Amino acid sequence: MSRQCLSRVTATVVLSLVMGAASAVDNPTNLAGAIVVSAEQARELQAKGVIVVDARSAAEYAEAHIDGAINVPYKEKSAKAPDFDAAQDAVDLTKLPSDKSAGFVTYCNGHDCWKSYKLSTVAIKAGHSKVYWLRDGLPGWKAKGFPIK
Template identity: 35%
Template sequence: MTTLYNLLFSLVIIVSLAGIPMAAKVPTPTEPPEGVKLISIDEANQLLHQKNMYIYDMRKELYYGKGHIPGAVSLPYKWTKKESNYNYESKFDITKLPTDKNAPIIIHCDGPDEWKSYYTSKAAKEAGYNNIMWLRDGYSTWTTKGYAVEH
């Protein structure tokens, strides 16, 4: 009899949990942080061929190693729970950005549901960089469009 009660209890729990939706990712804003330019995948592809263009990949090194936009430098953003005192210096190594605060910089991560590049773009602007471009659509859209990747 105990087994029957346990089975029924388990069944009730499973059925009730089935109605709870999984947490959805929250997309990044469609507008860039203040002072940052939003660029498309096609614009990024054209810009990569310009001299002195910098592009930073904020994804984990593991994903960068599996493939990345040509010329991109791995600069992993360490995602943690929200902190009361936001300090971007604990999230990524800003010293890897160029010393020239006017250098053109493209920042990206996986795609529009990933906040790493959004926060990095904002932090770079706050640190005094004047030519920050945010590639909101990121690597996933880059590969979907069929553009070249490096491994």
């Protein structure tokens, strides 16, 4: 194999590894304006009447969701990055509590899912003041053995 060919193969492999890693980027560990909660805390909030919001697609919600959660699908096209462009995405905020001081918990598929992070961010920018984010998402809820439907 020629040196030039070997260089191209190496570059292709490196680029593939970098792109693969970039596609599974974990969401941030915190979110300005929101309170990051554990599955236990989310369950306590739900028991107190706080709405739980599933930001995943309707199909994912139908497959399995936190018992009692409502579905507010966040349709994302923007980058999986803290400075995402919400204008590229779609979500129906009218499904959230009309009282913007009423709390709600958002979740999706865990650390590599950005939908609940983005929904929380957009809701905060729209004036919601009591947003709880279950960063561990449905996997964290299931790991605790909490009820799903």
